[in-house]
Amino acid sequence: MNILDKIIADKHKEVKLKKSLIPVTQLENSVLFERKTNSLANALRTSATGIIAEHKRRSPSKSVINQNVSVQDVAEGYETAGVCGMSVLTDGKYFGGSLDDLLLARSSVKIPLLRKEFIIDEYQLLEAKAHGADAILLIAAVLTRDQIKSLSEFAKSLSLDVLLEVHNQEELQKSIMPSLDMLGVNNRNLKTFEVSTDISKSLSTQIPDDFVKVSESGISSIEAIKDLKQYDYKGFLIGENFMKTENPGASAIEFIKQLK
Numbered sequence: 001m002n003i004l005d006k007i008i009a010d011k012h013k014e015v016k017l018k019k020s021l022i023p024v025t026q027l028e029n030s031v032l033f034e035r036k037t038n039s040l041a042n043a044l045r046t047s048a049t050g051i052i053a054e055h056k057r058r059s060p061s062k063s064v065i066n067q068n069v070s071v072q073d074v075a076e077g078y079e080t081a082g083v084c085g086m087s088v089l090t091d092g093k094y095f096g097g098s099l100d101d102l103l104l105a106r107s108s109v110k111i112p113l114l115r116k117e118f119i120i121d122e123y124q125l126l127e128a129k130a131h132g133a134d135a136i137l138l139i140a141a142v143l144t145r146d147q148i149k150s151l152s153e154f155a156k157s158l159s160l161d162v163l164l165e166v167h168n169q170e171e172l173q174k175s176i177m178p179s180l181d182m183l184g185v186n187n188r189n190l191k192t193f194e195v196s197t198d199i200s201k202s203l204s205t206q207i208p209d210d211f212v213k214v215s216e217s218g219i220s221s222i223e224a225i226k227d228l229k230q231y232d233y234k235g236f237l238i239g240e241n242f243m244k245t246e247n248p249g250a251s252a253i254e255f256i257k258q259l260k
């Protein structure tokens, strides 16, 4: 079994357990459920930088990245840097994140927040909304076309933007539908962890113009972004490059200064 299959098998168990402990009505009655969301896709369309900066403590490919910073400080630093949005990993077992991280980020900043999670069930979209997310991620590699359709339509009914992540042509082809806002190309193969921005470049022409194009993972230089902009990418999801430093917010400030 590859790592992605393992993560998804665990996620099914986790969601089942959470559903039995926290009823949907509790999520729907939370204060944040009524909050007006802030579109990440719109922010990217008009942004000069397009940076989506991520909070990530650890990952299956790198183990520990940074366990010493607070999510509030990171969020505030990213916002000060002028990022377009922030991605918050909420998976606990493999990435050391939590829904509390999302809540704490929400309490600290106004910028659009993406819940970075392995979504397999509508329940997780209600959780995302109840913890202050503006956008959610769907991963084509682990979902059928029907699942992508029903989950994305449900997200839209909650006013959440949808970022659909693909890694190859087949995943892209099966996924294109009007209920998606952004199409993300993950430069990292989630099954083998190999990283190359060439994947973003080769898939770019096959993404219809009505979707905001996002290049994800393995981005660590200004040159890489300038290069990807030639391929019509408007969003750049960056995690490790900021998180591996002592002060991720300060690193983002420095990076964006150079980009402008």
Ligand SMILES: O=P(O)(O)OC[C@@H](O)[C@@H](O)c1c[nH]c2ccccc12
Binding pocket: 054, 056, 116, 117, 139, 165, 186, 216, 217, 218, 219, 237, 238, 239, 240, 241
């Ligand atoms: O840390 P990086 O290489 O800059 O990558 C960030 C982000 O793209 C990556 O964390 C990611 C992309 N898709 C995911 C799906 C699940 C978990 C994590 C991810």
